[in-house]
Amino acid sequence: MTQQQPKPAHIDWISLTLYVVFVISGLLCIYASVFKETNPNIYDMDMNYGKQLLWIVISSFIALLILLVDEKLFYAFAYGFYGITIILLLATFVIGAEIKGSSSWIRIGGFQIQPAEFAKFGTALALAKFLSGYNINFKDLKVKLICYAIIALPMIIILLQNETGSALVFASFSLVLYREGLPGWLLLGGVGLAILAVLALLFPPLNIIIFLGVLAVIVLVFVRRTTLLIFLTIGVVAISSIYVSTVNYAFENVLQAHQRTRINVLLGKEVDLKGAGYNVQQSLIAIGSGGAFGKGYLEGTQNKFRFVPEQSTDFIFCTIGEEFGFLGSLIFVILYMLLLYRLLVMAERQRSKFNRVYGYSIIAILFFHFLINIGMTLGLMPVIGIPLPFFSYGGSALLSFTILLFIFIRLDANRVNELKSFE
């Protein structure tokens, strides 16, 4: 079975190069954001980038390992990995360490790992395996429900751990399901519900319901009325009304105070430059003051003098924005899009459904992180603590993204073998 070892030529060097570029840039950004010219020892300055460097070494080692093992391993043990991540997630309730109000960490030696990060690839593998199974048709209700269950299980556990951000990432699997047959209108409906949710938070629910009702009447007046359409419209309005009321209720009663504040600040209902709004304000100042070409590496004053909290982790994009300016930010966005595009191309060229579903899972996860993380630093999204893949400081995240990506590169490298064996 010589073809089990992928030849270098079969590895997708484009995505691999982008990965290397991102990880190295990320390390430089972390260095910049914890760097201090004077008294470097007082605040243990070398801690973060030193640790990150160690994690990069570990990640590289594991990436190499992934490239060397039999790709069937991932298929064969997909549910196994899923199971392990679920167990780890549950374990946090027992042996979890509480860090920054979240109990999602497990302490091992000097490092903490966050099982929630690893749950992403566990879920991706399980979903891919399930959907690629023989005689599986996504159109079956049973199949759909199992898919939802695979996604929902880790999501709920993570939600219970108080890691709203990480839990939300699992919503990105809906893109995978869309590729695999979930109708587009469902996704659109989902987006519509999101918009309705925002409206529900901005305006009193009754106003929205009245507005929807008026809208429905107008639509029915101008459109050729069929019985189905009338019922459909009434149904939509009714469901929307219930939904809007529920969202409003949930906002007031289910969400925690700090989450409510964050959302209110984002919606412009609250001005809070000391609390939740401070992060965003300082982030905007950092990025905005970068100008066209930035202040230069290690020259960002916002960055150097610690005005942006969590700069080495969730707000790492501020470093790019401030020190490399618009040009640097643009290059970053282009490279990130390039990676997504490359992964899309790779996903579509897979012969095996397992590979493809898995590939789309990565694409969805990476995109979702981009959407939320960059949007958050630009003040367009609520402050939800999720890292920027490959850039943010954090061992679990880096390791998880590395594994996620390299399994796909490994699977993709074998595509050639499959083709050969097929011929």
Added chain:
Amino acid sequence: MFLVLAFNYQNLIISTLHLPCILFAVMESQIKQKILFGVFLFIALVYVIRLLTLQIFDDSYVRYAQNNVLQEQTIYPARGLLMDRNSELLVYNDNIYDLFVIPEQVKKLDTASFCQVIGITKEEFIARFEKIKRSKGYAIYRPSVFEKQLTISTYAKFQEMLFDFQGFFVDVRTDRKYKYSNAAHIMGYIGEVTEKTIEASNGYYRMGDFIGISGVEKTYEKELGGIKGVRYVLVDSKSRTQGRYKAGEFDTAAIAGKKINLTLDLKLQELGEQLMQNKIGSVVAIEPSTGEILSMVSSPAYDPNLFVGRDRGNHYMELLRDPSKPLFNRPIAAPYPPGSIFKIIMSLIGQQEEVLFPNTEYYCGGGFNSGGLHVGCHAHGSPLPLQGAIAVSCNAYFCHVYRTVVNNPKYPKVEDAYNKLYDHLASFGMGRKLGVDLYGEGTGFVPKATYYDKIYGRNHWQALTTISLGIGQGELGITPLQMANATALVANRGYYITPHIVRRIESRKNPNPEYNIKHWCSVDTSYFPVVINGMEDVVNHGTAYIARIPGIAICGKTGTAQNPHGKDHSIFFAFAPKDNPKIAIAVVVENAGFGATWAAPIASLMIEQYLTKKHDTRPALVERMVKGNLTHKPILNDSTATKTSTH
């Protein structure tokens, strides 16, 4: 391997069978791929546009970033030094060491050795920290005062062990230090600016800045204070200094305060304060030719060093509560009835008004009698001409003089004659502020015609109604500074230069042009010699014989001013030498009796000190003066202060 093949084989069959179906699926998946990537690009585009607005179009963030990191730090200039007229240093700046702590940075502190160095117990240490934590504006990353004003030895010990006490540091500031305990009222003191001053200063003064509160420190604040410098530094999010802004390009250096030479003669001042100890009163000595104040004693005095250091506030309150009012600057603010020394002024005005001539004689039979009015006098030869009347200080004589001045038939009304007298007095600097460069100068009190109108009714009063004015009694109130200034005027034969306390600012001599102007009084120079001869007689063989110094021609006049609050005030004013006078002096000792008993000897000793640089020729007199304690009597409510308030 076989399995895989089989699997693929099966796939192949399915594919061939459902080729159109698969083709459709491929097409559909390609569309989905494009839709997805379209969504990605759309989001990327939105973010790029956002970046464009933030980074390129909107430049307000650059400003925000600068506001975040730029901090303006004030550099305090050294305050100007004060010296006496002979460049003897009086006031300088001393470093004070405040111990600060940044709680966040305190690590591995050896509390025991720390407490030992600072000199506190462990309990105090804990209590101190608790207090700091409760104080306003406390933050774990910000410096808080741990101990104010360490002693120099503690500071030295602390510096040695600084490395062991992480999180603690000493900030050096300067405070005033007074080399001598003299002239407190003149030098004044500094203290923290008030909110009102801060508002009025257009942002120059900040909370906690020091500013002159009284004395020269206040009047010459601009010169002494210097100009604050500014240093721009970069700070981090917790206001910790991170470095200079643009290598100090926009910084400005502090300009130190100017050195000021006072007109004071320290030796004379020391003697004056020594002689006045345990007495209440004032001494003012002026150089007649320049108006320079050589000495100005306000008794009781206080040690200016009480206004330095951490007990500043307590000392201030103590002094404020002291019933003898040590903070009250008597020489420039307290009005006294001048008593007999006023006769000198009346002699001059009488001559100017041509109702008195050197040979005018009045009979005195133990006093002045007119109608039912009687003003007593002591026994002396009679009748006497002007010079003789001055020498014996005849009350009757000067009542007559006053009557002739006020009831002068030259003027159609008494009111007009009185107003003329008022104008003459004003030209002598009485009843108004002279314009000394010290804060808190009083006007004294010379009643106007309208004042008597109110009491007696218009045209219902004349010289006899107000006769006590003629001998310097009654409502009259003259400050010691005004008395000394009038003496200087007599010494100058007709003019005075506004008394002042600052002689030189840096190298600029006589910095205030208004202190070069001769203010001529309304009495002609030719009327002075006879009066001055009379004053010489006062010392040589008159009421102030005790003040005589062989070889020095002193011209003086005693005064024993009655006051409604107690024993008479002992007053004396004099100048010397008679020709080319170098010093004019006025001494007031409250509730001390005859002018010759206390005031004249004190003035005499001070004249001797100033002219001969020694005062040891009459040790018995010095001892009597120094040891004389006039405050053991119950201290009456400050007569002068109540007098001021009734006016």
